[in-house]
Amino acid sequence: MTRPPSPESALAQASLLQAMVAIAPKSVRVGCRVIQDGDEAHLLPEEARSILARQPAMRRASGAARWIAHGLLADVGVNDFAILRAPSGTPVWPDGITGSLAHDDEMAVAAVAPVADIGSLGIDVEPAQPLPDDILALVATRSDRTDAADRRLAGRVLFCAKEAVYKAVYPLDREILGYEDIEVDLNAGRAMTKGGRKVSLAYCVAPRVVVLAFVDGGRFRSRADGGNG
Template sequence: MHARSDSTLPAIAVDRALVSLAPPGVLTGCRRIQIEDERYLLPAERASIATREHKARAASGAGRRIAHDLLGRLGSADMAVSRGRLGNPIWPPGTIGSIAHDDEMAVAVAARTDAMRSVGVDVEPALPLPADLLPIVAAPQDRLGDLDPGMGGRVLFAVKEAVYKASFPLDGRVLGFEDIAVDFESGEAVTSSGLRLTVRFAISPRILALAYPAR
């Protein structure tokens, strides 16, 4: 038996947490971002990502590397996930998904369109949201339940990011934090356009959020 290196342990823990959040039919994956990960960008993806900042392109490459693996598992012949005009990933026909990253970890989720209409994911460090950001992220209609306000604020941020990523492919609306109401007690979020989504999250080892249309 070979012992896993310390560098792989966080990714394994994040992967397990993400799997626990995903509904049937949604595949998940994660990867610790490495400096050479830009190499995983396919030509169409490379052309669609405007930033020249190396760290950002490495993060995009890490996310696409996961996406390529998930698409292969879904049987897709097209692996490219280009970036749309508003920064949204454009998935191959017959598939949907979402990609996210923080400074250290990239995550992605994907499914076939006959299993899920849309899905959104986000990842954040397991740290409280800075106090000055909470009034921007939180809205009067949000219900944090028994979450600690500090850590709950970061969870709320991640969940609203995931909700936006899941809602945009459905109605094409650009939403602000104030356009999304989250109720952690019911496990649902509602957008200003009336979309209702199921939300799930984990706090350790990183904050992970997943959102998909409520059934």
């Protein structure tokens, strides 16, 4: 059994949840959890077998993220669904549901939505700290627009956005994308992949950076060039 989080952790969790709910589209359910010792016990047996990572920290984080997702799914009437890890690394969701999981070293997050409203969904979480310059050099391109973000955290938000976009579009296009293949415009709240896939973005920066990337259900199979995904 996991212990209750410390008052500081509980406050951070509550603050982040409030910020996430504020940015999420109406049909998207979101949740977060401070990762704790023993969270690996929240993995259902089938989930535990599908996750090859043996490092305790990774299994704790996976357990925390799935614990959140189990609760979100229960809210829409889906109980005891094992969210398996596919060979591609993506989580497998129930029919009619799209979702995404993420964690950093301390916090796990999850989001789910009906595919009738949200065609595909991605989420990512990062510490609210400046992105190291060497990583920023790999992530940023001249076409990215980050003026709307806090200057100190713009690189971190950009990194988080590209991770979330990849999670949202991979189930649709099955295409491996590098950071240079995703153009992000934080000012407009949108992104586009090199193949023309349009993605909407929403983000918060306190107490952690969280980005939601989503493709609308009504057009989730359409590309900018008119082709099918």
